[in-house]
Amino acid sequence: MSRKIRILIAKPGLDGHDRGAKVIARGFRDAGFEVIYTGLHQTPEQIVSAAIQEDVDAIGLSILSGAHDYIFPEVIELLKKKGAEDIVVFGGGIIPEEDIPALTQCGVKAIFTPGTPIEEAVKWVKENIKPRR
Amino acid sequence: MFKEDQLKKIGEGKRKWTEDLSKILSETPERLPRFTTISDLEIKGLYTPEDIEGLDYSRDIGFPGIYPFTRGIQPSMYRGRLWTMRMFSGLGGPEETNKRFHYLLAHGETGLSIAFHYPTLMGYDSDSPMSRGEVGKCGVAIDTLKDMEILFEGIPLDKVTTSMTINPPASILLAMYIVVAEKQGVSKKDIGGTIQNDMLKEFIAQKTFMLPPKPSLRIIVDTIEYCTKEVPRWNTISISGYHIREAGATAVQELAFTLADGIAYVEAAMERGLNVDDFAPRLSFFFDSHIDFFEEIAKFRAARRMWAKIMRERFMAKNPRSWMLRFHTQTAGCSLTAQQPYNNVVRTAYEALAAVLGGTQSLHTNSLDETYAIPTEEAVTIALRTQQILAEETGVVNTIDPLAGSYFVEALTNKIEEQAWEYIRKIDEMGGMVAAIERGFPQAEIAESAYRYQKQIDSGEKVLVGVNKYVTDHPPITIWRMKPEIEERQLRRLRQVKESRNNQKVKEMLQKIREASQNGENLMPHIINAVREYATIQEICDVWREVFGRYTDPGYF
Numbered sequence: 001m002s003r004k005i006r007i008l009i010a011k012p013g014l015d016g017h018d019r020g021a022k023v024i025a026r027g028f029r030d031a032g033f034e035v036i037y038t039g040l041h042q043t044p045e046q047i048v049s050a051a052i053q054e055d056v057d058a059i060g061l062s063i064l065s066g067a068h069d070y071i072f073p074e075v076i077e078l079l080k081k082k083g084a085e086d087i088v089v090f091g092g093g094i095i096p097e098e099d100i101p102a103l104t105q106c107g108v109k110a111i112f113t114p115g116t117p118i119e120e121a122v123k124w125v126k127e128n129i130k131p132r133r
Numbered sequence: 134m135f136k137e138d139q140l141k142k143i144g145e146g147k148r149k150w151t152e153d154l155s156k157i158l159s160e161t162p163e164r165l166p167r168f169t170t171i172s173d174l175e176i177k178g179l180y181t182p183e184d185i186e187g188l189d190y191s192r193d194i195g196f197p198g199i200y201p202f203t204r205g206i207q208p209s210m211y212r213g214r215l216w217t218m219r220m221f222s223g224l225g226g227p228e229e230t231n232k233r234f235h236y237l238l239a240h241g242e243t244g245l246s247i248a249f250h251y252p253t254l255m256g257y258d259s260d261s262p263m264s265r266g267e268v269g270k271c272g273v274a275i276d277t278l279k280d281m282e283i284l285f286e287g288i289p290l291d292k293v294t295t296s297m298t299i300n301p302p303a304s305i306l307l308a309m310y311i312v313v314a315e316k317q318g319v320s321k322k323d324i325g326g327t328i329q330n331d332m333l334k335e336f337i338a339q340k341t342f343m344l345p346p347k348p349s350l351r352i353i354v355d356t357i358e359y360c361t362k363e364v365p366r367w368n369t370i371s372i373s374g375y376h377i378r379e380a381g382a383t384a385v386q387e388l389a390f391t392l393a394d395g396i397a398y399v400e401a402a403m404e405r406g407l408n409v410d411d412f413a414p415r416l417s418f419f420f421d422s423h424i425d426f427f428e429e430i431a432k433f434r435a436a437r438r439m440w441a442k443i444m445r446e447r448f449m450a451k452n453p454r455s456w457m458l459r460f461h462t463q464t465a466g467c468s469l470t471a472q473q474p475y476n477n478v479v480r481t482a483y484e485a486l487a488a489v490l491g492g493t494q495s496l497h498t499n500s501l502d503e504t505y506a507i508p509t510e511e512a513v514t515i516a517l518r519t520q521q522i523l524a525e526e527t528g529v530v531n532t533i534d535p536l537a538g539s540y541f542v543e544a545l546t547n548k549i550e551e552q553a554w555e556y557i558r559k560i561d562e563m564g565g566m567v568a569a570i571e572r573g574f575p576q577a578e579i580a581e582s583a584y585r586y587q588k589q590i591d592s593g594e595k596v597l598v599g600v601n602k603y604v605t606d607h608p609p610i611t612i613w614r615m616k617p618e619i620e621e622r623q624l625r626r627l628r629q630v631k632e633s634r635n636n637q638k639v640k641e642m643l644q645k646i647r648e649a650s651q652n653g654e655n656l657m658p659h660i661i662n663a664v665r666e667y668a669t670i671q672e673i674c675d676v677w678r679e680v681f682g683r684y685t686d687p688g689y690f
Contacts, residue, residue, distance in 0.1 A: 016340025039688030070266025
């Protein structure tokens with residue numbers, strides 16, 4: 001039997017809106033995933049090194065400050081540099097619809113916008129993320 | 134409030150009504166098994182004098198402007214003066230925000246309120262690596278006094294009051310405001326406004342923190358001490374429930390944690406040796422007005438009554454102004470939906486009505502597009518007009534505290550008060566709010582409430598129109614976008630300021646701040662001297678980070 005799915009929920013940037021990150025972290029834990037939450041104000045470098053150190057299968061980034069257009073590509077770039085591009089990156093927060101295509105093109109697997117039920121995110125994880133070993 | 138024979142008769146009537154009702158319900162039951170507020174307080178189908186039988190009009194409700202202020206803090210309330218219409222604004226750089234200020238004032242706004250971008254809120258300059266991707270996006274970029282001078286161009290600071298939502302660097306922004314006024318020829322004795330300066334709720338909810346709780350409190354008390362003597366019209370703290378509520382707290386938690394924060398500030402200032410009646414009249418409050426109409430009105434009324442008791446009975450304040458809970462209100466950002474955004478206009482209007490019926494002193498109404506970005510000019514105009522319609526068309530301002538005496542509203546006010554006291558007792562037992570925060574108590578309570586609410590939305594137990602019911606597609610709306618050249622201009626200006634100022638002098642002033650940080654001398658005069666020489670916000674904050682250390686998020690979930 002394979003191990004549980006391990007997910008890093010990360011709060012990059014300077015914004016302190018962690019309600020969504022905490023709710024989804026608990027929702028994922030209740031769904032049976034192993035969840036690590038970084039806490040606030042993490043740089044892309046800190047997030048990527050935590051993801052590698054914790055050997056996670058995916059990173060869920062929560063951003064509500066409008067800095068998504070910088071943060072997401074930066075995290076993906078750093079994962080590539082460290083040879084960890086098999087870690088899936090997804091995210092949520094205040095992200096305008098029109099910004100989503102550019103983010104998916106740079107490698108973000110899914111973006112969950114406000115109003116997404118926990119169940120929907122859980123279902124997506126089960127269907128799209130497999131334990132890497 | 135009622136005579137015994139009256140209550141007896143009412144009791145008989147109620148028994149009869151209950152019997153009749155149960156017959157009807159056996160055939161056609163009520164729509165829901167439980168009727169609850171958004172905070173999950175259970176609400177009965179009918180309230181009668183029996184629900185407020187212990188209420189004493191003179192003791193518990195009283196008269197506006199008189200202890201315990203349940204009906205409002207001013208004797209004439211809105212018949213004398215309307216609340217201040219204060220729209221929280223900040224976008225891009227100081228140029229864009231100055232333009233927005235002028236626009237709002239020209240459209241009938243009566244007070245200013247600054248939203249800073251994240252780097253300023255967190256004590257970083259626009260050129261810091263920590264600021265990448267954030268410059269000018271969630272508010273206005275302010276790095277030095279130069280930016281503040283541009284921000285207030287053409288705005289006489291003796292004619293307008295300004296609220297600044299700023300916390301770890303609050304003392305620095307206040308210092309800049311004082312110097313801008315000074316350059317306009319306005320004495321610091323004559324300026325009026327508010328700095329949020331409420332660090333405890335940052336640890337609990339808003340999370341723009343920088344230093345650990347103890348040095349954070351020390352800097353706050355420095356500002357209280359300085360303003361009490363030097364800036365007498367300034368509100369030194371805006372003790373805020375807003376962010377606690379937005380993080381997911383219930384109405385009772387919002388109220389209780391806010392008042393417990395207030396208690397901690399009063400204690401800290403008194404420990405410094407300040408006389409309570411010298412500083413307490415300049416403490417102000419800030420609450421959320423959420424969508425559950427009566428719960429919010431009851432919360433505002435309970436807040437006034439509780440603070441009056443706290444100040445008079447617990448802290449022995451003698452000045453009636455020390456007993457008054459003056460508050461600003463913002464409608465609930467977290468009640469708005471990205472889906473069908475025009476519905477947000479309606480939500481905001483109901484929330485604004487609750488704030489006014491609750492007796493607020495100033496009000497910000499959210500714009501319909503704020504779940505996406507900083508509001509556009511069109512959206513913010515509708516939000517401001519919402520307040521003007523409320524003030525000048527609906528007639529709700531004609532009489533004071535019109536819901537007083539409602540069996541339901543009085544009973545709910547009592548219930549919220551009782552439950553909030555329970556929390557305050559618990560926090561007192563833990564050793565006060567700083568100790569409670571260190572144990573993660575309010576943080577855990579809020580996270581629990583937020584999770585429960587999300588489950589209720591997901592299950593459909595609570596309804597969010599357009600999200601879990603009446604879902605339809607909606608066309609996208611036009612949202613505000615920051616132009617990239619704004620960031621370039623900001624970085625260029627910061628570079629120029631650093632090149633053209635007297636760097637030797639800046640260094641000396643920063644050294645003075647370092648010494649005062651270490652030896653406990655009041656920091657404010659040194660901060661004012663430093664910003665006058667165009668020291669940047671980050672330069673000052675870096676000194677503090679070195680002297681006091683940083684606070685990092687424990688990351689509870």
